[in-house]
Amino acid sequence: MPVESDSRPIIEIRNLDKFFGAFQALADVSLTVNAGERVVICGPSGSGKSTLIRCVNRLEEHSAGELIVDGVELNDETTNIRAVRMEVGMVFQQFNLFPHLTVLENLTVGPIRVRKISRADAEDRARKFLERVHIPEQADKYPAQLSGGQQQRVAIARSLCMEPRIMLFDEPTSALDPEMINEVLDVMVELAGTGMTMVCVTHEMGFARKVADKMVFMEDGRIVETAPPEQFFENPSSRRCRMFLDQILDH
Amino acid sequence: MALASENASPRGNHRSGKTPIRQASRRIQNLFRSKPVAVLLYFIVIYVIARMSVAGAEAMGYNWQWYRVPDYLFQFTEDGFQWGEIFFGLVKSIDLSVKAFVLATLVGLFIALLRLSGLVVGSGVALVYLEFVRNMPLLVLLYLIYYVIGPIFKFDRYSAAIICLAVYHSATISEIFRAGINSVPRGQWEAAKSIGMSVAQSYRFIILPQSIKVMLPPLTNEAVQLIKSSAIVSVIAIAELTTIGRNIISDTYMSFEIWFTVAMVYLVVTLILSTCVSGLEKRFAVRS
Ligand SMILES: Nc1ncnc2c1ncn2[C@@H]1O[C@H](COP(=O)(O)OP(=O)(O)OP(=O)(O)O)[C@@H](O)[C@H]1O
Ligand SMILES: [Mg+2]
Numbered sequence: 001m002p003v004e005s006d007s008r009p010i011i012e013i014r015n016l017d018k019f020f021g022a023f024q025a026l027a028d029v030s031l032t033v034n035a036g037e038r039v040v041i042c043g044p045s046g047s048g049k050s051t052l053i054r055c056v057n058r059l060e061e062h063s064a065g066e067l068i069v070d071g072v073e074l075n076d077e078t079t080n081i082r083a084v085r086m087e088v089g090m091v092f093q094q095f096n097l098f099p100h101l102t103v104l105e106n107l108t109v110g111p112i113r114v115r116k117i118s119r120a121d122a123e124d125r126a127r128k129f130l131e132r133v134h135i136p137e138q139a140d141k142y143p144a145q146l147s148g149g150q151q152q153r154v155a156i157a158r159s160l161c162m163e164p165r166i167m168l169f170d171e172p173t174s175a176l177d178p179e180m181i182n183e184v185l186d187v188m189v190e191l192a193g194t195g196m197t198m199v200c201v202t203h204e205m206g207f208a209r210k211v212a213d214k215m216v217f218m219e220d221g222r223i224v225e226t227a228p229p230e231q232f233f234e235n236p237s238s239r240r241c242r243m244f245l246d247q248i249l250d251h
Numbered sequence: 252m253a254l255a256s257e258n259a260s261p262r263g264n265h266r267s268g269k270t271p272i273r274q275a276s277r278r279i280q281n282l283f284r285s286k287p288v289a290v291l292l293y294f295i296v297i298y299v300i301a302r303m304s305v306a307g308a309e310a311m312g313y314n315w316q317w318y319r320v321p322d323y324l325f326q327f328t329e330d331g332f333q334w335g336e337i338f339f340g341l342v343k344s345i346d347l348s349v350k351a352f353v354l355a356t357l358v359g360l361f362i363a364l365l366r367l368s369g370l371v372v373g374s375g376v377a378l379v380y381l382e383f384v385r386n387m388p389l390l391v392l393l394y395l396i397y398y399v400i401g402p403i404f405k406f407d408r409y410s411a412a413i414i415c416l417a418v419y420h421s422a423t424i425s426e427i428f429r430a431g432i433n434s435v436p437r438g439q440w441e442a443a444k445s446i447g448m449s450v451a452q453s454y455r456f457i458i459l460p461q462s463i464k465v466m467l468p469p470l471t472n473e474a475v476q477l478i479k480s481s482a483i484v485s486v487i488a489i490a491e492l493t494t495i496g497r498n499i500i501s502d503t504y505m506s507f508e509i510w511f512t513v514a515m516v517y518l519v520v521t522l523i524l525s526t527c528v529s530g531l532e533k534r535f536a537v538r539s
Contacts, residue, residue: 057444057445059441059444059445082447082448082449083447085444085445085446085447086446086447088445089445089446090441090442090445092438092441092442094438096436096438096439096441096442097442098439098442098443098457098461099461100460100461109446109456109457110446110447110448113448113452113456114446114447114448114452115447158446159445159446162446162447
């Protein structure tokens with residue numbers, strides 16, 4: 001059951017454009033995410049979903065428009081981008097764990113080096129979050145020794161160890177073998193239950209139905225449809241969105 | 252025909268890889284790649300060269316005095332064990348090489364970071380430096396630093412030697428760093444950024460530790476190159492291994508024995524270095 005969200009906006013995206021050279025990847029995108037809200041973004045490949053959420057922690061710099069994250073406007077003048085990034089966790093499709101560090105070190109390097117907390121506190125926190133993602137026994141292994149599902153859960157725990165206020169997910173299950181998808185989704189559902197603000201790019205519609213407060217459909221760099229999940233799945237207003245849903249729900 | 256099959260990619264055609272001739276040639280190739288065979292070959296070549304030079308020297312009426320050589324390595328006098336001149340030359344060479352290598356590594360890292368900085372001025376400066384150093388003969392660089400830059404900034408010949416070697420080798424080392432840094436996937440940068448790391452922190456905790464594995468073999472190779480090119484500073488009379496060798500020869504006229512000895516000493520040092528580092532590499536490989 002979605003937790004009641006307070007309606008203070010924590011991410012405000014207004015008329016965002018993004019160009020890669022001459023190619024326009026985002027066109028006039030506007031979206032507001034309230035604190036505690038869970039937004040699921042879907043859409044065909046190349047529609048700009050990744051680009052949009054990567055703008056939110058400024059892995060990509062937007063070309064025009066306004067973007068306010070946790071009260072800070074992101075633009076060329078933003079000097080405390082690192083402070084913003086500490087509040088915005090990101091989970092990648094390819095996990096991007098640090099292969100030269102153990103699982104525990106993957107989880108503590110951020111808190112120790114960036115948050116500047118003590119090693120002991122960082123390790124306590126890391127073990128707590130490993131417990132939360134159901135792999136406390138893997139702390140001393142290296143990422144390469146884990147299965148894909150375990151690696152992605154470590155990646156989620158790594159982000160959570162920074163105690164962010166927002167979590168971004170970019171297709172967190174699409175690099176996984178089918179039998180591992182659910183263990184990651186379960187962790188994400190549990191995370192949703194804690195009231196975390198989440199923005200997920202995913203095509204896992206079962207997950208979306210379960211946790212989403214708001215569904216977003218993108219195509220060709222534009223947001224085509226924004227709706228609450230019931231309406232989105234039962235009665236989408238755009239024809240393109242309906243076709244897309246029919247396609248992926250068939251499988 | 253034979254040429255064509257040699258050029259075929261080893262993985263390209265599985266059926267041709269199974270013919271007896273192919274298998275035999277593969278086996279012979281592997282044989283030549285194995286360590287004991289390589290060492291054996293090496294000694295055969297050395298033996299042939301040595302025999303030829305002995306024959307040549309005999310024809311010249313050269314007077315071999317190998318018995319005098321050990322004294323220049325170490326001696327037992329009434330005071331007990333003492334190192335000989337060649338040993339002190341070697342210590343100087345190593346001292347010089349270590350200092351030059353450390354300096355070259357720092358300069359190389361700096362140049363690599365400048366090039367990767369994405370700043371137009373930064374990569375411009377780095378490129379000019381690299382082109383300048385790469386296109387300069389080592390000997391000319393040494394003269395330039397010793398006779399021109401040295402007097403201006405008032406550094407002695409020893410510092411000039413170190414700076415020259417460091418500058419010369421920093422060019423390759425910076426390329427090694429650049430390649431090593433670029434070998435780390437972009438996702439690692441993004442993950443480091445996304446937990447709030449600065450560029451410096453990302454380099455220090457995430458990127459450089461991962462690129463060391465890639466950089467270690469070429470860096471060792473460069474250290475070996477540096478030890479070898481350190482011989483050139485004998486032209487500005489630094490009392491290192493080569494200079495000592497030359498001095499001994501001018502006193503004793505034993506040019507064959509001493510040059511062979513000096514060559515062996517260089518060989519032993521560089522072989523020890525390579526062996527240590529390949530051990531280190533194995534440890535790295537096991538850890539991750
Ligand atoms: N760094 C880049 N340089 C140039 N073009 C890019 C870059 N990153 C993305 N693009 C282009 O921008 C468009 C949107 O890409 P994006 O990755 O946001 O799509 P997506 O919706 O996440 O697709 P997918 O489902 O395949 O991940 C694509 O056409 C892509 O080719
Ligand atoms: Mg994507």
